[in-house]
Amino acid sequence: MSETNDVIDRELTMSRAMVESIAHEMRDNEEVFYMGEDVADYGGIFDSTQGLLDEFGRDRIMDVPISETAYLGAAVGAAQEGMRPIAELMFVDFFGVAMDQIYNQLAKNTYMSGGNVNVPLVLTAAVGGTYNDAAQHSQTLYGTFAHVPGLKLVVPSTAYDAKGLMHNAIRDDDPVMYLFHKRLMGIGWMPAPDGPKTPVPETDYTIPFGSADIKREGADVSVVTLGLHVHRALAAAESLAAEGIDVEVIDLRTLVPLDTETIVESVRKTGRLVVVDEDYRSFGVTGEIVASVADRDLGALDAVERVAVPDVPIPYARPMEDEVIPDAADIEESVREVVSSK
Amino acid sequence: MVSPDRIREMYGDMLTARHYEERLQEEYLEGKQPAFDISAGPIPGELHLAAGQEAAAVGVCHHLRPEDTVTAPHRPHHVAIAKGVDLKRMTAEIFGRESGLGKGKGGHMHLFDPDVNFACSGIIAEGCPPAAGAALAAKKRNEDSVAVAFLGEGAIDQGAFLESLNFASVHNLPVVFVIEDNDWAISMPKERVTDVEDGSDRAAGFDMPGVRVDQDDAVAVYEAAAEAIGRARDRNGPTLLEVQVHRRMGHFMGDPQTYRSDDDEEAALARDSIDRIESELRDHGVDDDDLASMRDDAETRVEEAIAWAKEQPQPDPEDAYDDVFVNPPSGVTTEEPEFELAEVNADE
């Protein structure tokens, strides 16, 4: 596709952008390979590896037994040998069966070795709800993985970000968890909202970790969020604009490292903070971000709201799932709340 | 020799389970054509149907009593039907309705019917440890109930399964592990993920009997299960039982199955365990009218369950907040009782 005057003609879905960066890195570096369930012939249940088997063959696009402890742990071991494996958990919810390899090996080996060992592994996983897959297949678990020291944590919200963040993840010398939201991938059978499909350059490029992106500038309220809820926040901002409320939407893009600077700067401007998360409310992302801002500049905070999954597992039936996963209306309500309170 | 009455009963459940899956498929696809949008139509979420796997479920479960425990995986309906789970409330759960087994909270992969001690889980092989636990409880209480864990052939590479075999073996637990070998784990054929052709061979490593029923044949399964369940009831320890079944549909509804050859699919369709048990019944002198009326009965049961389920109300959004605990924070005693504590530091 031709690029004239820096205009990128071509638009990609998030899954295609991810796959493009993986393919690019695999062409460049023999040591990159991908392991997971149904990643070869199926191309990933959520299209995360579409087409890669054809180009790279079974040695490098490896279907594995349903033995997450074995293959995630094997990826840790191969990474410690200096290879650059990408290992996929089909749903992040399945982390439990391999928790030790993630929490006690992958995350900690660098530290316990005094920095003498490093683990350049990318762990990809599908996250999120909104399609009634119930309590064991709908979580995001952002907070669970951001909590343990030693894991970098990436959550893209657009195709452009997905590609640049994936390049960075594969080149990073530390473990990176790369959590992609199913609803954003652009899968035919799970239509994405408008927004994640963006123009994407064909060349490789990296987006540094710890650089939040202001997806919409605004003067009145800072909405800080990630993943699917970037788009829900943008939708909320659109309708609030009609009421004369000017919302800034910050897409964190990575939770570890966390770009506190960008958040604090925004709050200094607006004085009002709304944090929106698709993870459980307690002991998680929303509390962490509010606390980080308070730590840095308590005086800048005039009003705060948290919008997250009230502490219940994700229910199956539609009316209940819709109730607990924050939508644009919930965000609007909280924004109005902070505006009226201060 | 399996009695003709028993074969009839198994046949009835197989017909029910098959018709159930076919009808759920229709209901599920409603509103999903030509565009397959997982969020459209009357049945929420993913749907894993078990058409072609009925023989394993009935052959085993027809030895069980309500107090015996069964755990099933993400493909649970045929096992639930064979175990006697309330069909109406199960269907209501699958449709996400308030009167469902889990009030619409669990869904089709997470069905719980404590009246017949049935449960299932969407995480691969995770039903195995709780089944061993139910067996442990029976053993401790000196009851003669048993437990059965169903799982797919793809699930037997999971730690939870292998650890449970060892645990059950060393504690001599009254539990039977049943592998339903349908040759596929989503898109991955068995030979790509293991070099051990027969899952039942793994029993040897845990010093327990491993039995494989090579035919998708309910009567043969029933006979093999008699031995395994009997062994458990007599407190002679666990058994690993494997049954060859067939996946007549995709892994989940909407699976394009582009990874599967037409030959494989046609072969699965050709080996129908329902035809097989039907001819067995004919050998016992059951005539066409009789078979037809059994088919009618099964269909009626299914249609009634689906019709009933669809009449049930949707849950209220606020119901989402209930049932996280049986003893929710508001129900907890908030005041600390007062005690006279001994003065431990009296000397000071």
Place this chain on the structure above:
Amino acid sequence: MRVAVRATGDWEADVDETEGILVDWFAREGRSIEEGDTLCEIQVEKVSVDIQAPVAGTLDEIVVGEDDEFEIGDTLGWIRSE
């Protein structure tokens, strides 16, 4: 010259349905296209298929929009070739 982008291909052998849905366009009207570029993704019976540009040029017109249905063989859009 305008060249049609049509919903046809080898994949037709794998499907029974005659209707499909257009899932995604990867270019907008007026943008330039190389021959062979993946122009759009369609879904027929949940089988996803990429449709490639038959010629180079500019995407002149999108006939079947995203989420719209079509019959196999229909014209999905037009390319104006150089």
